[in-house]
Amino acid sequence: MLEGGDLDVLTGDYLAELTMLILGRDLAKNPDLGYAKTFLRQLDGCLATAVDRGVTLVTNAGGVNPTGLASAVRALAEKLGLAARLGRDIRVATVEGDDVRAHPAVPRHALTANAYLGAFGIAECIRAGADVVVTGRVTDASLVIGPAIAHFGWTRDDLDALAGATVAGHVIECGAQATGGNYPFFTELPDGGRRPGFPIAEVEADGSSVITKHPGTGGAVTVETVTAQLLYEVDSPAYRGPDVVAHLDTVRLDADGPDRVRISGVRGSLPPPTLKVGVSTLGGFRNSVTFVLCGLSIEDKAQLVRDQLTSAVGKDGLEFRLARTDHPDPADTESGSALLHVHLKDTDAKRAGRAFSAAAVELALASYPGLTMLGPPGDAAPYGVFEAYAVPQEDVTHTAVLPDGTRVPVPPPAETTTDLAPEAPPQPQTTPRREPTARTPLGAVAGARSGDKGADANLGVWARDDAGYEWLQGFLTVGKLKALLPEAAAVPVERYDLPNLRAVNFVLRGLLGAGGVAASTRFDPQAKALGELLRAKLVEIPVRLVS
Template sequence: MTTAAPLRIGNASGFYGDRFDALREMLTDGPLDVLTGDYLAELTLLILGRDRLKDPGLGYARTFLRQLEECLGLARDRGVKIVANAGGLNPAALADAVRALADRTGVPTAVAHVEGDDLMGRGDWAPGVLTANAYLGGAGIAACLRAGADVVVTGRVTDAALVTGPAAAHFGWRHDDPAALDALAGALVAGHVLECGTQATGGNYPFFQEVFTADPGARRPGFPLAEIHPDGTSVITKHPGTGGLVDVGTVTAQLLYETGDVRYRGPDVTARLDTVRLAQDGPDRVRISGVRGEAPPPTLKVGLNRIGGWRNEVVFVLTGLDIEDKARLVREQLEGALAGDRPADVRWELARTEHADADTEERASAYLRLVVRDPDAARVGRAVSGAAIELALGSYPGFHVTAPPGKGTPYGVFEARYVPAAEVPHTAVLPDGTRTPIAAARAPEQPAVTTSYAPLSEPPLPEPPLPEPLPPGPVRLAPLGCVAGARSGDKGGDANVGVWARTEDAWRWLAHHLTVDRFRELLPETAHLAVVRHVLPNLRALNFTVEGILGEGVAARARFDPQGKALGEWLRSRRVEIPEVLL
């Protein structure tokens, strides 16, 4: 293959627990040059950290090894390199396990790994921290591939590094070359689109009827791939004959997912999301072009996980009439029972799911959810669930709960810190065992060291001009989702909600209507929180960041939707006055 040809990079995993057969499917459904797998998330590292406490030889995604058992030979036969962050907290052990698998199956395989992200012994972290991992870039992956690796496993790299690394190795981009910034930024954006697997091919898409209902035989979306060109432009697509859909909408949805402001920062490069242009390039093909790159920040994000305490939950079922009165009674009864030794955090939520004159008992029922958290396991265990069950014969009529009484379970807390990139020992361990230090990527004008534990402060970009508003006309009360798509997700304790218009006229209305104040009105849970709006005219999109709505992160499970996955759908369901011309 010449460097003028596009590099075909596929994805076969968006999280630890994704479709097991995807690795084999991607290797057999069509041509590829590199196949990636993203197995890590904030919660995953906490799970792997607890595994490592039980057995220091663990700490990696064992599913990846089982997938390789049937796919290592396939990958070699088809000349496909495999790059995965399944190494988690122990990439060296996973690399050894892959070598043992290769020996056992008789498939000659050059295995390399990337390490240095684990900072547990290199920082002054708070007591109780279980994992501390810097988010590395793709330069170590590139070094491994240049040295002839067939399989590269890493620890905590950014999700998009699984794409920027192979692209840099293939096209000869250097992470310290200012001339390569735009190309690297294009690959970074492509990597972000690929990283969540089938979310780019119609999975979790707000207009899901267009993906699934239109083709009942395509209920299983294929995994995506990117054809990356030497200048960093790319085409997002999928293998022919696989399910799902790739169009400007599905790519826009994933592009907005878990992003913040218009600068999408990575250890290799900072991509300017306000420069991204999307265009349909044929059936199931979307071209990404125009991406401008800036130097990466001199700091790396470090994700810290610790056990935050203990948690328990009781869900009371309230059926039929007088739902509010029943909820009030049981709440007062249980609060009285806990008064002597009340948990540190007690939260009640009444979900009015009942229907009047319902034809089944379940549809006649609402749910009252109690969540308690405390540093002391005893305070949230049988002390709570036992007190709830003791009310069974002396509370509201029809008393029952959804699960038997249980003990408390530990919950995690995620926190982000920032350290100078130059202080992180990013290392590529090549197939022959050579250890190659990877220098931090930075522009010549950047300082080599910056203040620890603080994100880089950059001058804000000017607000882009808004489109001309629609002329006045009749309006109709309808759900926002009639004219706009949305996708939301988590970043630690914060959430983002990306909203985009499907037509230029809808964008002219949305850009002026959906202000921060209107956003807060539509989602009252955000009324007391900091909300920032970012405008992306090229995508006809608004991206809202909501600080602190998820508390201490997904592992703390403090909120009904702990990862904020459905915030966007809640927003789309809210009724607003929409110009009739758009409906």
């Protein structure tokens, strides 16, 4: 990114729900850690280039110890001799205040508790001339909004501009996912999706933007690649942030030349009075093993293992999932085998560790015929639980620590509102046209992108043209989704329409189970493959759309 073309700011998003748990454990072991060490290793090879080119670096890699990472960056600059090149010391600033473990709304046993801060602290650091801005937990989009605030002088009243930058930040926060990475139609990309470049947001004074990439890099920037990322890990169309609520149903996407997509029309409204707080706690210990069941009597073999393990270790915390990957009249062992996934979670490390492993291994000569495993069980490993809380914005001491050490308080927004997002609107009642159809995978006419938000999953589906959207909007109701994806039938599902994107977005409440990704034993714990599963389903599609 630094060598491929002009940049003003280079952002780096290193944090996820699971990452915060990992960094919290690092900090508990060593007070000098708690930040993303990979950022520091990467910086070793490019800090000098960024300084030479005058590119400001903004990253949330500070994790749960932004001060520690800032000190490490200064030490790296000294090692690289940058002061002599610059004629001054490198200017490193931090954003602090997200650690709210002491807040009364947060459980006392929390390992980490971090409020999702907004962008105005980052803007203060950049206005003070920082070469590198290190934050803890800010919203992903804040990494883009902050530099735009500093450059254009936006205030909290510039809601539409802030909302536009929020959308730009959301598009580029996951890197190559906006340029063809994880894209359902990857075979159509110029290089087949082999090495997509990283996206660039050219943000303008009114908050509109153009998404592009450096010339000569792989992948592509199209309306559909941008749509795919816009639908990733979103809830209702009212996309909540600490500084503004961006209304995704107002987003307009237009091609603006080769590998250029313009984002415009985004409307913003007042933010909520509270900040989201991600809380990580240690949930206990876990272990797992997968038995391979080959040939006949698959269900009986699985039941035998269930009975034997339950008898050996007890039923509490024990989970079994049978994946019928076997085929009749198989050509080889693999195609004739099913997989029985067994998980155990417990607060007792010995039961989840030695007791479970011993019970599983002892079945090798005393269970079903042909017993084998994908690998032996190991030692018990600790797992974490993620929960989302909310605290009033005014309870958080959002602070910008400037390069000279000056601490600048960042006040919360003066105006907020609790009237943020309507309930999911009623489903449109349409009468299907009587016309010829063909039983075809849904993915032949629709793209999809899915992901996780704590215990919930989202599944965004878009049509490739107007005719496809007209059909999709009437066809893919909540009831139809539950019929196509039986695992969704047991949870509340909301559908939101995004006509400007020719898309519908489903939110599947509680699909991933309590505790979030770190505690999940699902085969697809982050619901990343849920969209592709839906696209593989055979449905009756009008012949005019698939011919």
